[in-house]
Amino acid sequence: MLVGLFALLLLAVSSPAAEALDNGLALKPTMGWLHWERFMCNIDCKHDPDNCISERLYMQMADVMVKEGWKEAGYEYVCLDDCWLSYYRDTKGRLQADPRRFPGGIKQLADYVHSKGLKLGIYADVGSETCAGYPGSFGHYETDAQTFADWGVDLLKFDGCNLDWTLLGEGYVNMSRALNKTGKSIVYSCEWPLYEWPYVKPNYTAIREACNHWRNSADVYDSWSSVKSIVDWAAANQDIIVPAAGPGAWNDPDMLVIGNFGLSHAQQESQMALWAIMAAPLFMSNDLRDICPRSKKLLQNKRIIDINQDPLAKQGYLALKVDSFQVWERPLFKNRVAIAVLNVQEIGGARGFFVGAAPGWKICKPSCNVTQILPHYKELGVQTLQSNLVVKVNPSGTTLLTVTPISGDPAGVYRLHWQDSAGTRHKDTLVL
Numbered sequence: 001m002l003v004g005l006f007a008l009l010l011l012a013v014s015s016p017a018a019e020a021l022d023n024g025l026a027l028k029p030t031m032g033w034l035h036w037e038r039f040m041c042n043i044d045c046k047h048d049p050d051n052c053i054s055e056r057l058y059m060q061m062a063d064v065m066v067k068e069g070w071k072e073a074g075y076e077y078v079c080l081d082d083c084w085l086s087y088y089r090d091t092k093g094r095l096q097a098d099p100r101r102f103p104g105g106i107k108q109l110a111d112y113v114h115s116k117g118l119k120l121g122i123y124a125d126v127g128s129e130t131c132a133g134y135p136g137s138f139g140h141y142e143t144d145a146q147t148f149a150d151w152g153v154d155l156l157k158f159d160g161c162n163l164d165w166t167l168l169g170e171g172y173v174n175m176s177r178a179l180n181k182t183g184k185s186i187v188y189s190c191e192w193p194l195y196e197w198p199y200v201k202p203n204y205t206a207i208r209e210a211c212n213h214w215r216n217s218a219d220v221y222d223s224w225s226s227v228k229s230i231v232d233w234a235a236a237n238q239d240i241i242v243p244a245a246g247p248g249a250w251n252d253p254d255m256l257v258i259g260n261f262g263l264s265h266a267q268q269e270s271q272m273a274l275w276a277i278m279a280a281p282l283f284m285s286n287d288l289r290d291i292c293p294r295s296k297k298l299l300q301n302k303r304i305i306d307i308n309q310d311p312l313a314k315q316g317y318l319a320l321k322v323d324s325f326q327v328w329e330r331p332l333f334k335n336r337v338a339i340a341v342l343n344v345q346e347i348g349g350a351r352g353f354f355v356g357a358a359p360g361w362k363i364c365k366p367s368c369n370v371t372q373i374l375p376h377y378k379e380l381g382v383q384t385l386q387s388n389l390v391v392k393v394n395p396s397g398t399t400l401l402t403v404t405p406i407s408g409d410p411a412g413v414y415r416l417h418w419q420d421s422a423g424t425r426h427k428d429t430l431v432l
């Protein structure tokens with residue numbers, strides 16, 4: 001069934017409620033590679049030396065990131081997750097890497113990664129132990145922050161296991177202060193709201209003041225149902241989380257699992273498109289040494305990355321759910337708009353979604369340029385108020401468009417309104 005659309009209305013968009021963490025970092029969503037989803041807590045270097053958590057893995061990943069265009073595409077941070085640690089602190093009470101798997105130590109690894117023009121991310125935990133049972137930072141925030149700074153670490157992912165939930169806020173804020181006190185700017189990636197949600201609605205004003213990005217929902221798995229549940233969570237909570245995003249402060253829906261085993265190509269396109277719409281940090285968790293060319297091309301697609309990194313720095317949101325389609329939109333710099341149409345009907349072939357500029361679609365008054373970016377690049381040309389445009393959307397796939405006004409009212413911010421085939425107006429689900 002075809003669905004009609006839409007009108008752009010003028011609306012002032014408020015800026016985020018409070019200041020973001022002032023460390024000069026993550027002014028655009030952070031991009032890099034993180035080991036967890038693909039390599040987990042594989043510490044068996046005897047039987048699986050190529051895939052175990054060891055300095056070799058990150059050095060090889062850094063090499064490939066430079067050689068194969070990842071760095072050039074914007075992926076900059078090479079990040080460790082859980083299981084890099086020794087079970088024991090050193091004689092001065094400092095965390096140390098497992099000496100068998102990281103014989104050179106983290107400082108040397110950071111130097112190596114820096115020599116490639118990349119940055120190093122590390123992992124620790126706000127509680128008494130990490131999720132995998134290694135030493136946690138509780139009671140050691142200042143020591144650990146200083147240790148990471150001394151090593152030249154550029155990003156800290158701070159997990160939330162093994163701490164009474166009533167202390168989460170204090171713990172995350174204390175670590176934020178400890179990082180600041182080192183005098184070295186370190187991207188601070190939190191999981192504070194994820195661990196608070198079961199008990200209380202998190203205070204996103206406080207979170208964005210302390211953290212550069214924060215996880216809200218469960219760990220991503222290598223499956224469409226997992227990616228879909230994260231997207232559904234973001235949609236269900238968008239009036240809480242979307243206003244919290246902005247330069248230096250981002251909602252983190254977790255890693256990109258593109259290039260692994262669980263997603264069809266259409267589903268990989270959906271993850272990439274929706275992570276761009278959601279202004280998500282882009283941390284790939286895959287094996288860059290062995291990745292299929294099509295997934296690589298998708299992950300390095302400059303037009304999609306440009307949407308993710310858009311200078312207006314506004315997170316997009318679900319605008320309409322109708323006929324098993326979800327229409328997501330993200331306002332972009334210079335009154336452009338990105339539109340992602342997701343087909344959640346997981347049966348049959350591609351279905352047509354009708355995009356017709358209706359009276360009031362100001363962005364197309366008198367005309368606009370529409371470009372299709374996914375599933376493949378196509379200039380759809382100049383559209384006017386009279387246009388009828390039908391895009392095809394694959395099952396569990398996403399068709400991604402950008403809309404660029406050619407002329408019209410240059411001032412102001414535009415929003416879409418949607419109208420179905422019966423002519424019923426659907427107001428945006430979100431009012432910023």
Ligand SMILES: *[C@@H]1O[C@H](CO)[C@@H](O)[C@H](O)[C@H]1NC(C)=O
Nearest residue numbers: 022023179180183184185186
């Ligand atoms: C520490 O915080 C102050 C005040 O917010 C800020 O001006 C400064 O740049 C921060 N320093 C680092 C290293 O993050």
Ligand SMILES: *[C@@H]1O[C@H](CO)[C@@H](O)[C@H](O)[C@H]1NC(C)=O
Nearest residue numbers: 139141167168170171172174
């Ligand atoms: C945070 O720091 C304050 C001030 O030093 C201290 O009183 C409090 O116990 C700390 N909380 C946690 C969870 O570390």
Ligand SMILES: *[C@@H]1O[C@H](CO)[C@@H](O)[C@H](O)[C@H]1NC(C)=O
Nearest residue numbers: 018202203204205206207209
């Ligand atoms: C949320 O945090 C902010 C900043 O720390 C604080 O001013 C505000 O009172 C908090 N709100 C609630 C409801 O606790």
